[in-house]
Amino acid sequence: MNYWLMKSEPGEFGIDDLASRPNQTEHWDGVRNYQARNMMRDGMKTGDLVFFYHSNCATPGIVGIARIAREAYPDPTASDPGSKHFDPSSKPDNPRWFMVDVQFVRKLNSTITLAELKDKQELEGLALIRRGNRLSVMPVEEGMWNYILSLE
DNA sequence: GCCAACGTTGGC
DNA sequence: GCCAACGTTGGC
Numbered sequence: 001m002n003y004w005l006m007k008s009e010p011g012e013f014g015i016d017d018l019a020s021r022p023n024q025t026e027h028w029d030g031v032r033n034y035q036a037r038n039m040m041r042d043g044m045k046t047g048d049l050v051f052f053y054h055s056n057c058a059t060p061g062i063v064g065i066a067r068i069a070r071e072a073y074p075d076p077t078a079s080d081p082g083s084k085h086f087d088p089s090s091k092p093d094n095p096r097w098f099m100v101d102v103q104f105v106r107k108l109n110s111t112i113t114l115a116e117l118k119d120k121q122e123l124e125g126l127a128l129i130r131r132g133n134r135l136s137v138m139p140v141e142e143g144m145w146n147y148i149l150s151l152e
Numbered sequence: 153g154c155c156a157a158c159g160t161t162g163g164c
Numbered sequence: 165g166c167c168a169a170c171g172t173t174g175g176c
Contacts, residue, residue: 007173
């Protein structure tokens with residue numbers, strides 16, 4: 001079992017949006033960063049758990065937990081000229097971008113804020129709080145996962 | 153809205 | 165292969 005953190009802007013797609021989808025499941029499309037893609041494609045397995053993180057908002061932080069419901073498969077928005085994630089250099093017979101399906105597990109009782117996470121010596125090295133980090137998909141070590149949950 | 157940090161692109 | 169220019173992310 002692996003653990004992850006995935007960022008989303010609540011104004012675009014927040015934890016409540018995930019919870020209200022059919023089967024409480026949604027495709028995680030639109031990832032256009034190679035490192036993030038590689039982690040989704042090569043690392044994520046069905047059943048892995050994910051911290052759902054709200055970025056670019058008043059109080060950035062971890063707001064809930066999700067699970068990987070389907071392992072990586074081609075992201076159709078890459079070959080859809082009408083999508084804002086359209087990538088003309090990705091060929092349908094050789095897809096460049098992938099997505100996973102993510103299913104809602106639960107919301108946290110309260111947001112574990114970025115400020116709080118930054119404050120913890122125990123989380124030194126966590127990719128989320130490394131300087132300049134902008135990855136939208138990143139791994140979380142099991143020990144850190146458990147520690148973060150203990151902050152709830 | 154500002155801006156630092158980072159990734160990508162493309163000329164050479 | 166270098167690197168300047170540009171676009172994006174995301175905290176503040």
